[in-house]
Amino acid sequence: MNMIESNSLGTKIFKIFNYCLLAFLAFSCFYPLWYTFCVSLSDKLAAEGGLVTFYPIRPNVNTYKLIMGDAAFWNSFRISVMRVIFGTVWSMLAMIMMAYPLSKTNREWKPRGILMWILVFCMLFNGGTIPWFITVRNYGLIDTMAALIFAGSVPVFNVLLLMNFFRNLPSDLEEAAAIDGAGPWRILWQIIVPCSKPIIATVILFVSVGYWNEYFQGLVLMNKESNYPLQTYIRQISVAIPVGVTLTAEQYQQLAQNSNKALEAAKVFISMIPMLVIYPFLQKYFVTGITIGAVKE
């Protein structure tokens, strides 16, 4: 009796502790975004003085009004949107068409073996940043939208996700269609793709978030700032200490103080909005997406 009581007291303490800890962790994942939002709505002086905690101080929408007229910001925003749209459509088409023949067995399609080997090798090994940069430059793609879409090469992992899913579809469907005279193209677009909506949704979300968040290609492949995608633009306005210049801690502080914090926070917040909008969908699908990777035939 005593045992059970002390046990249940221990359990209670653990429960309270557990709920508090988990609530704190969740809070820590949300608070930085909320903080940024509050800074963006706060009075310029309050934002720069670092007085913001859990709510905006002397709330106003001046920063957002300022951004409305900021051509450079919206230009970068537009570039990012175009990149996500074109990039996602292109990569989905290319990846689905790659994944379907590769989902066959080596016996059904002999070249699969070597093609698979090449694909996996490209996922595990790369030439490194510099040869990649020189290649793209030699193609004459510097300062073009094409670079922002193609330079990242095939997202091999996503091809593997699609391939694994196609492979696990019941083969009866395909056989029945083939007997009815459907060729491989019809089978792919009218049977395989409609049956694979969950994985296609997952990969669309992965790929579009990937394009939206990508900043490095924008930085090294775009010479003109007017060609920067949004993430690269944000990187450039952030309090980036130019590496190679030696600053003292005091100068660093000075640099941090000179920037318009509220405005910067508003730009950062706007750049997160598309992400936050699709997040509920993302959430629904990506769990299937990652667990599927471990599923075998």
Added chain:
Amino acid sequence: MANKNSSVKGRTRSTGIAYWIMVLPGYIWLFMFSIVPMVGIVMAFQDYNPSKGWFGSKWVGMKWFEYLLVIPDAKRALVNTLIIAVSKVVLNIVIPLVFALLLNEVKNMKFKKAVQTIVYLPHFISWVILANIITNMLGANGILNLIMKTVGHEPVLLMTMPQYFRQLLIGTDVWKEFGYNAVIYLAALTGISPNLYEAAAIDGASKWQSVWHITIPGLIPTIVLLTTLAMGNVLNAGFDQVFNMYNQLVMSTGDILDTYVYRVGITNMQFSLATAAGLFKSVVSFVLVVTSYVLANKFADYNIF
């Protein structure tokens, strides 16, 4: 009969052609942006001259690799990379495991769902954005120093202190990814039969005992799998994070191989030296990844291909 056979053959061939046409765009894409750059590896063994290209530049053998062995910055970058990457590998396995176990104890489904939804969020936000937010929160006029001031402490400029920078990188990375990394554990937890817990409860097992003797053993295959696969990351300290968070003041502890390659190659245009440093990383990572896949296949029966 003969006729039918030949039509089947003709059909297999046209299917084969269709398959080739399907994979073509993807493989051209792969060829242009993954395979051609691999040819550029020759730069690591040349004194690369942009006007002469990959086929006309002078060969210098292992010169750049010998350089790398004596350049203090390169050695420092390697040491930092190892420290940061290994810590991340270990903590990114352990912390999500603890988190998944704690979350598994929650019986209130609404609370559980809410926590899960929120902790996945940072994974999808780019390091550019998070670095900006973290820099502001920890900066001179951020929330950290507001707290410091309130408790009567001197201002602390965490982002400029080399002695704390690695911990900061590791901590923020674990924070960003723990929710996402826990997904795979949570999936494995749902696979453990509830009957086992019921049987244990009937036998009078305590909460601790059932976690220790049922939950943990049930997760061992997943833990083994994740550990082996993570081996491929011991030279991967996370370029995007470091590149967006580091600065001149924390170079001594924060500079990693990838950022070193960037500065030498892109900023200073020493293409050959940077290619050599990058190649070192690529080759070592490749060997580690292949080893880890072979091990994962052998011990955890894992096969992604």
